[in-house]
Amino acid sequence: MSLPSCLRSGIERRALGAGLLAVALLRPARAERPGLREAVLGFTGGAEPAEGGVTLDIPPLVENGNTVPVTIAVESPMTEEAHVRRIALFNERNPQPHVVTARLGPRAGRARLSTRMRLATSQRLVAVAEMSDGSFRSANADVIVTLAACVES
C-alpha cells in the first residue's frame, strides 16, 4: 500500500529533522554543487565573488516551498560613480540554478530586490551582485523546506 500523502510527508520530514542537524554541523565545510558554482561563475565571467556587502534574507525554515519570500540587499551608495549594476540569485537543487537576475543603476536609489521563489527541496542559495567597478560580491543562505501535509493528489 502506498502511504497517504499526510503520512509520507511525515516520514520525509523526520528524515529532514536529522538533516537539519547534519547541515548545521557540516555547514562550514559544505561544498556547493557543481551546477550552482558554474552558474555563479557564468554570471561573473569566471571571477570569484568576494563574500560580504550582500544580504540574502530568506526564512531558514520554510513551511511551503512553492512561495518563499526572498530579499537581496547590497551595500552601495547607488551614485553614478559607485552603484550596483546587476543582482542575481542562484539555487542548488531546483532543476535549473538560475532564479532571477535584476538590472539596476543609480536611478534605483537602493540596491534592493524582493521576490518569491520556489524551492524544490532543502538547499543552498547564492546571491551575487555586480558592482559598477566590475567587482562581484556574494552572500549565501541554507534553507530547510518542510513539506505540506494533505496535499492534493
Next chain:
Amino acid sequence: MRRLLPLLLLLGAVAEARESGFALMSPETQAMQRDDDANPAMLWVEEGRALWESAGCSGCHGDVAGMRGVAARYPAFDAAGGGPVDLAGRIAQCQEARQHRMPFARESGEALALAALVGLQSRGMPISPPEDPRLAPALARGEALYRERRGQLDLSCGQCHDENAGRRLAGSPIPEAHPTGYPLYRLEWQGMGSLQRRLRNCMTGVRSEPYAYGAPEYVAIELFLMRRAAGMALETPAVRP
C-alpha cells in the same frame, strides 16, 4: 493504522481558546496575508471587481460595498432548495435564476474572484450564522459528517481538528479548522481555492473519496464549521501554507 497517528503527533501546546489557522503560520506567510499589496489573493479580488461590473452584478446590487456582512452569515437557508446554500451557491443562483445564464463553475477563477470580492466586504466582521430553525437538520448532518470516521486512515475531522489541534502532524501544525478566510490563497495550490477545495484536501489526506463540488455534504460541513466559528473574525481573502 489507528495506532499510527499518535506516533506522528508530536506533543505541542493544545489550544484552549478558539484560534484561526492564521496564528499557526510563519511570520512571512502572516505578513503576506496582512498586507493587501503583497497578498496574491488580491489579484482575484481585482478580477472580482471587474466582473462585478462586466457580469452585471452591479446592475442590481449597485456598489459591492452593499455586500458588507453578507459573507459572515452564509451558508443560509434557501427557500427554493429547501436547505442551506453557501455563498458560492447563492452567487450562482443569481446568475442562473435572475440573469438566466450559465453560472461560473465552482472553483473557476471567476467564481472564486466574485466570492473573494463579496467576502472581502465582510473582512474583520464576526462570523454570524443565521439563527434559522430550518437549518437545524443540515447543521446536525454537518456535525455528524465532521465526527464520522472516514477513509483508509479511519479518522474523523474532529480527531485531528479538536483532539489534536495545535499539535503537529509531522511538520504541519494542525489548525482548529475554522473557515475564517475563504476563499483563500493557499501556497500549496499556488492559487485561490474555496473551503470545499480545502475540505477535499483533508478528505483525500485520509484517503477517503471526496464529494463532488457543490455536494450537499460539503455545504452541511461548511454550515457546521461556520457555527463552530461563530463570533470569530472573517479574514477573507486569507493566505494559508
Next chain:
Amino acid sequence: MARVLINLPRTARRGEVVEIRTLIQHVMETGYRPGADGVVAPRDIITGFTCVYNNEEVFAAELAPAIAANPFLSFSLVAAESGILAFTWTGDNGFEQTETRSLTVT
C-alpha cells in the same frame, strides 16, 4: 489580460527613494511538472520585467521557472521628476502586458 497589482505612492518629494511592489497573475508553469496524465506540461512563464520611468529603464529583471506563481517583485527608484512609470511583463507564448502609473514629484 492578466490581473496586476502595483503599489507605489502617488506623490513623492524630489530625490526621495520610493518602493514599488508589483504582483501579476500568472501560473508560472515550470516546464518540469508532469500533469495528471503524466505528460510534462510545457513551460509557460514570465521571463522578463521592466520598469521604465519617463522613457528611461530604472529596473529590469529576468525570471526563471524558480519564481513562484503570480510573480511578486519589489524594488525602488529615485523620484526625479513627475512623469509616467511603465511596467512591462513579457513571457512565453507571446505574453506581454504593460501597465502605466503616474508619479507626481514635488
